[in-house]
Amino acid sequence: MTDVNAHLHTPYSFSAFRNVAQALDMAAAEGVKVVGINDFYSTDGYSDWKEGCGRRGLYPLFGIEFISLNAEDQAAGLRVNDPNNPGRTYISGKGLACPVVLAGEEARQLAAVKAESNAQVERMCAKLNAHLAAVGEDFTLDFAKIEAELTRGSIRERHLATALRLAVERETGISAAQHYERIFGQPAKADVNDAAVIENEIRSRLLKAGGAAFVPEDPKAFLPMTTVQRIIEAAGGIPTYPFLADDAKGNFTDFEGDLQKAADTLRKRGFRSVEFITTRNTTAVLESYAGYLEDEGFIVSFGSEHNTPAMEPIKLRTRDAAGLSDKLKAINYRGACAIAAHQAGLDSVAAGDELIQKSIGL
Numbered sequence: 520m521t522d523v524n525a526h527l528h529t530p531y532s533f534s535a536f537r538n539v540a541q542a543l544d545m546a547a548a549e550g551v552k553v554v555g556i557n558d559f560y561s562t563d564g565y566s567d568w569k570e571g572c573g574r575r576g577l578y579p580l581f582g583i584e585f586i587s588l589n590a591e592d593q594a595a596g597l598r599v600n601d602p603n604n605p606g607r608t609y610i611s612g613k614g615l616a617c618p619v620v621l622a623g624e625e626a627r628q629l630a631a632v633k634a635e636s637n638a639q640v641e642r643m644c645a646k647l648n649a650h651l652a653a654v655g656e657d658f659t660l661d662f663a664k665i666e667a668e669l670t671r672g673s674i675r676e677r678h679l680a681t682a683l684r685l686a687v688e689r690e691t692g693i694s695a696a697q698h699y700e701r702i703f704g705q706p707a708k709a710d711v712n713d714a715a716v717i718e719n720e721i722r723s724r725l726l727k728a729g730g731a732a733f734v735p736e737d738p739k740a741f742l743p744m745t746t747v748q749r750i751i752e753a754a755g756g757i758p759t760y761p762f763l764a765d766d767a768k769g770n771f772t773d774f775e776g777d778l779q780k781a782a783d784t785l786r787k788r789g790f791r792s793v794e795f796i797t798t799r800n801t802t803a804v805l806e807s808y809a810g811y812l813e814d815e816g817f818i819v820s821f822g823s824e825h826n827t828p829a830m831e832p833i834k835l836r837t838r839d840a841a842g843l844s845d846k847l848k849a850i851n852y853r854g855a856c857a858i859a860a861h862q863a864g865l866d867s868v869a870a871g872d873e874l875i876q877k878s879i880g881l
């Protein structure tokens with residue numbers, strides 16, 4: 520069965536990868552033949568992705584990700600796929616057109632929400648610099664330099680964490696551990712020499728709610744769910760609902776706990792595609808949820824995200840297994856075929872399968 524990873528972030532938003540080439544080299548080395556780019560608020564990486572896949576014999580899928588708001592769910596206090604914020608809903612688009620076709624009002628809306636997201640991080644950078652001065656550090660972070668050197672246009676709070684780690688590493692006089700103790704107000708819990716874990720601690724201690732540099736997101740950063748769906752469709756894509764499913768304690772959000780009700784609601788809201796980030800879930804739950812939703816007529820796809828500093832395999836696995844079961848691989852591949860067919864203007868999973876197999880030389 521052809522291996523697929525249909526949801527990968529790149530440096531065009533934030534990613535564990537240095538560049539697109541590294542992501543695709545890893546995919547090729549691990550035998551993952553179908554790969555989907557899926558950056559926040561950005562289609563800027565599509566040409567790099569398409570060209571890189573072509574040179575490596577991989578089949579490219581083109582996606583995007585948004586954070587939307589459903590006012591009805593928010594008013595009801597319903598947690599959807601953000602476990603901490605009722606009504607806030609992550610939405611992906613799958614199978615967008617490449618070259619990009621978005622124009623007019625939808626293009627303006629996408630540009631505006633991306634700009635607001637960047638502006639929110641700039642405000643966080645200012646607060647972080649004020650905190651650094653208050654605790655006696657003699658360095659600051661240059662937002663323009665971060666944008667130029669660490670990003671490809673979309674700036675996430677994780678970029679601030681990376682920039683702060685790099686700044687601490689450049690400092691002399693006292694140890695990194697002493698810098699972090701000063702900045703956090705207590706010793707770091709993480710190994711200060713482990714880039715991924717110390718960046719996560721920076722983010723959780725300073726940039727999240729309660730942290731010295733936290734800035735609440737402006738409502739302008741969240742488009743209504745229906746607007747996001749319209750943007751995705753205007754870009755040629757399929758609006759896709761990302762399921763969280765079971766967390767590490769076996770809990771589900773209010774929206775997802777009753778799977779039949781969730782499926783019915785998603786259909787009513789115009790969704791016919793869903794996805795899972797497989798390392799979040801146990802094999803048993805993922806087989807149950809993904810199998811049920813496929814039987815209900817949804818396109819089902821899986822991915823890994825790679826939108827943290829931690830580098831993990833591209834070949835998919837579940838929370839409790841080193842890989843996907845045969846059942847899950849088959850579901851994922853059928854979903855990829857449906858997305859590939861949509862991208863190419865074809866009308867069946869079988870046509871998508873033929874297209875993929877021909878493109879990867881099988």
